Amino acid sequence: MRTMNDKAIPRRDFIRLSGLVGGWFGLSIWLPSPASAGPVNEPSASFSPDVFVEISRDNTIVFNLPKQEMGQGISTGLAMIFADELGADFDRMLVRQADYDPRFGNVIQGVTGGSNSMRACWQPLREAAARVRDLMVTVAAERWQVEPTGCLAEDSFVIHRPTGRRLPFGALIEQAAQKPIPAEARLKDPSEYRYIGKPLGNRQTRRVVLGQMRYGIDLEVPGMVHAVIARCPFFRGTLRHYADSAARNIPGVLDVVAITPIRKAVKLSPDDNNPTTYPYTIAAGVAVVATSTWAAMQGRNALTLEWDSGPFGNVSNQALADQLRAAEQEPGEEVFHHGSVNQPIARATRMVEAQYDTQFQAHAIMEPLNAVAHVKNGQCEVWVGHQYGRRVAEETAALLNIPVDQVTVHILPSGGAFGRRWEADFALEAVIISKQVGKPVKVTWTREDEIQHDYYHAYERDHHRVALGEQGNITAWDLKRYTYDFFAGWSWNPYRYGVPASRMRAVILESPLQTGSWRSVDSHRETFARECFVDELAHALGKDPLAYRLDLLSKPLIVPAGVENPDNWLKRAEDERRKTRQILELAAQKAGWGSKKGMGIAVTNYCAQVVEVTLEDGKLRVIKVTAAMDCGRVINPSLVKGQVEGSIIWGLQAVLYGGITLREGRVQQSNFHDYKMIRMPESPSIDVHLVDSQEPPTGTGEPGVPALAPALLNAVFALTGQRIRQIPMGTDLF
Numbered sequence: 001m002r003t004m005n006d007k008a009i010p011r012r013d014f015i016r017l018s019g020l021v022g023g024w025f026g027l028s029i030w031l032p033s034p035a036s037a038g039p040v041n042e043p044s045a046s047f048s049p050d051v052f053v054e055i056s057r058d059n060t061i062v063f064n065l066p067k068q069e070m071g072q073g074i075s076t077g078l079a080m081i082f083a084d085e086l087g088a089d090f091d092r093m094l095v096r097q098a099d100y101d102p103r104f105g106n107v108i109q110g111v112t113g114g115s116n117s118m119r120a121c122w123q124p125l126r127e128a129a130a131r132v133r134d135l136m137v138t139v140a141a142e143r144w145q146v147e148p149t150g151c152l153a154e155d156s157f158v159i160h161r162p163t164g165r166r167l168p169f170g171a172l173i174e175q176a177a178q179k180p181i182p183a184e185a186r187l188k189d190p191s192e193y194r195y196i197g198k199p200l201g202n203r204q205t206r207r208v209v210l211g212q213m214r215y216g217i218d219l220e221v222p223g224m225v226h227a228v229i230a231r232c233p234f235f236r237g238t239l240r241h242y243a244d245s246a247a248r249n250i251p252g253v254l255d256v257v258a259i260t261p262i263r264k265a266v267k268l269s270p271d272d273n274n275p276t277t278y279p280y281t282i283a284a285g286v287a288v289v290a291t292s293t294w295a296a297m298q299g300r301n302a303l304t305l306e307w308d309s310g311p312f313g314n315v316s317n318q319a320l321a322d323q324l325r326a327a328e329q330e331p332g333e334e335v336f337h338h339g340s341v342n343q344p345i346a347r348a349t350r351m352v353e354a355q356y357d358t359q360f361q362a363h364a365i366m367e368p369l370n371a372v373a374h375v376k377n378g379q380c381e382v383w384v385g386h387q388y389g390r391r392v393a394e395e396t397a398a399l400l401n402i403p404v405d406q407v408t409v410h411i412l413p414s415g416g417a418f419g420r421r422w423e424a425d426f427a428l429e430a431v432i433i434s435k436q437v438g439k440p441v442k443v444t445w446t447r448e449d450e451i452q453h454d455y456y457h458a459y460e461r462d463h464h465r466v467a468l469g470e471q472g473n474i475t476a477w478d479l480k481r482y483t484y485d486f487f488a489g490w491s492w493n494p495y496r497y498g499v500p501a502s503r504m505r506a507v508i509l510e511s512p513l514q515t516g517s518w519r520s521v522d523s524h525r526e527t528f529a530r531e532c533f534v535d536e537l538a539h540a541l542g543k544d545p546l547a548y549r550l551d552l553l554s555k556p557l558i559v560p561a562g563v564e565n566p567d568n569w570l571k572r573a574e575d576e577r578r579k580t581r582q583i584l585e586l587a588a589q590k591a592g593w594g595s596k597k598g599m600g601i602a603v604t605n606y607c608a609q610v611v612e613v614t615l616e617d618g619k620l621r622v623i624k625v626t627a628a629m630d631c632g633r634v635i636n637p638s639l640v641k642g643q644v645e646g647s648i649i650w651g652l653q654a655v656l657y658g659g660i661t662l663r664e665g666r667v668q669q670s671n672f673h674d675y676k677m678i679r680m681p682e683s684p685s686i687d688v689h690l691v692d693s694q695e696p697p698t699g700t701g702e703p704g705v706p707a708l709a710p711a712l713l714n715a716v717f718a719l720t721g722q723r724i725r726q727i728p729m730g731t732d733l734f
Contacts (some may be wrong), residue, residue: 008193052082052128059156059170061088062099068112068122068387070417072701073202073639078121080195080635084223085129087153090195100389100409110270112387113422113517115699118635120699130185139172139179140170175579190694199638216370216385216412217444224372224440225254227433228296230303231285231453234665235513237310238261239284246302247288257436259285259429270390276485283453284424287433293444312512313665323509324461327482329515332505335488337636338560339501342639344476345467352540353465357726360513360660361457364675367415368450373430374440377619379406380431385414388423395424396431419517423455448670454661455516458485462529472541484511496580498555512662518651520705521605528727531602531710545714546588546601553577582691583608583628588691591626599715604706606630606698611711613719622652622684624710631689632698640700641688647704648686655709659728
């Protein structure tokens with residue numbers, strides 16, 4: 001498989017089957033919404049057309065990738081699905097990163113995040129490819145005057161089985177262009193798959209290693225100028241005064257542009273039926289525009305700036321601690337309740353409680369944020385490595401007060417994202433400056449910009465307490481959450497542990513930093529607290545932590561009040577519990593649970609982990625992580641294992657070295673010297689085991705993150721007897 005992202009691909013007109021352009025024709029596949037009865041051949045208000053594939057006369061197959069490639073290997077995984085169902089030669093198929101196009105719809109393109117790419121695209125991609133395959137088979141059969149049932153598609157050829165005659169797809173395109181696309185097509189049986197399920201290598205790896213991968217930071221557009229921005233160091237602060245004469249005297253500096261702060265509510269989800277919004281901010285700043293990034297940086301250094309620190313100018317970490325203590329007196333808003341909690345607590349023979357803190361975390365992506373924008377003649381063109389092209393298009397249109405169809409967003413590969421490239425602020429900065437200077441502008445962030453002006457993983461404190469009866473059984477579980485996030489999160493116990501009564505209350509605190517999505521989102525914080533607390537319960541009762549979890553997963557489940565279909569709810573819940581037990585037992589068995597002292601275990605959605613630690617010369621050493629995952633059908637085990645391994649390293653960094661601190665409103669960390677990454681000598685051995693499943697695939701980019709922190713801290717307790725209830729744990733503890 002080859003790729004076509006060495007240069008920005010211009011927006012292409014939609015090509016119907018009846019049209020031929022330069023020897024290419026686009027096979028337009030109309031994908032119905034979930035509510036539709038089936039595929040149609042004409043667009044309507046509720047359907048968006050999508051061109052997944054182009055086939056040339058020389059038999060080159062181009063797959064238009066609807067999701068963003070950001071190192072996770074999606075350009076390999078989705079191409080495998082499409083090639084397999086189409087009957088294309090995967091090794092020769094080109095992959096082109098698609099621009100944002102509303103005809104994809106939210107299901108297919110939407111957001112590259114939330115571990116949804118495989119889950120969202122699995123069925124639609126197969127259906128689209130199958131219809132193209134059947135069209136090619138039909139055309140070839142007509143040419144040979146044989147029955148289509150005697151033909152198959154393989155390696156980008158249609159083959160007549162009885163005679164062995166072969167025709168390349170490219171030889172069929174003119175005749176195919178005159179025919180309607182089949183309304184439906186047979187999907188292949190899994191026994192027919194050639195690529196799906198195989199550990200094929202990530203086809204981008206060689207290009208990355210050789211420095212041939214083109215990212216946004218490499219992009220050059222004719223007539224482009226460069227900009228860097230001095231942003232207000234205080235969240236929601238403003239620019240009081242600036243002097244730019246010294247900056248303008250720097251060779252190469254062309255202009256200096258003030259950026260007015262923007263704060264507004266934007267939709268949390270691409271789902272149009274989800275009205276939830278969250279606060280979104282573009283910081284106040286001063287942009288220096290120059291002929292090169294270096295000249296712009298030098299110009300920025302020469303600016304004289306005076307800031308108004310705004311509402312959070314006096315906030316430091318101690319102030320946050322004081323605020324959290326004061327919040328303990330607040331009753332909190334009830335988010336979830338199941339059964340009566342107060343009576344079992346009053347009658348408990350024993351109470352067990354603990355609180356857990358997760359500090360603000362940065363993304364620290366490898367490729368610093370960047371974007372190119374060109375505003376001209378009532379239109380705007382944006383080139384950006386982004387997870388959510390629709391947001392860039394809509395926010396750009398709103399900013400410029402132009403129709404959204406006058407905005408073109410070219411989605412580029414990126415060197416990591418992890419939720420940070422969900423936000424549109426860095427792209428809109430380029431739009432603002434381009435409008436001002438009348439040229440295409442490339443905005444480049446430095447590492448310091450990225451760490452000090454992030455959309456941070458929110459600070460949160462979870463206070464768990466459990467009432468135990470005479471036999472040590474849980475009679476009630478009460479959770480009170482104090483969060484600087486913009487919402488309280490989800491239920492802490494999704495369909496798993498059998499608890500007769502439970503409640504969750506939340507106190508939402510105003511954050512002194514902009515918060516946003518971070519790999520595994522709120523599940524990271526929730527799982528850390530819950531799984532550490534389950535471990536504490538097990539030890540308090542003198543039980544093995546694995547056996548105790550399995551016991552909780554066998555307790556009767558009571559359907560919550562208000563569930564519309566209790567039977568379906570219970571069926572799904574029991575299925576989730578079955579999978580949870582399976583991955584717990586698999587991880588424990590593969591790790592040799594109980595054979596060594598310093599081992600800890602934890603589980604979350606789809607993934608269980610066992611961590612083994614030791615002390616070397618008084619310093620903590622993470623020796624091994626064993627993970628078991630159930631992600632449904634595994635499209636590419638090599639890619640899935642890579643995602644789990646990366647998730648574990650991500651989670652390990654947060655536990656050991658993460659954490660953002662504030663002093664008088666300013667973020668103190670700035671680069672990898674004080675926001676450390678995991679180095680190769682620190683990386684543990686990682687052993688990943690995948691459950692063999694025939695169910696549709698789920699995502700794998702995030703589920704490997706949450707279990708790492710509690711499994712590690714539970715291992716520390718098993719080794720040392722010391723309970724650590726905070727992330728980061730602090731490396732000075734050993």
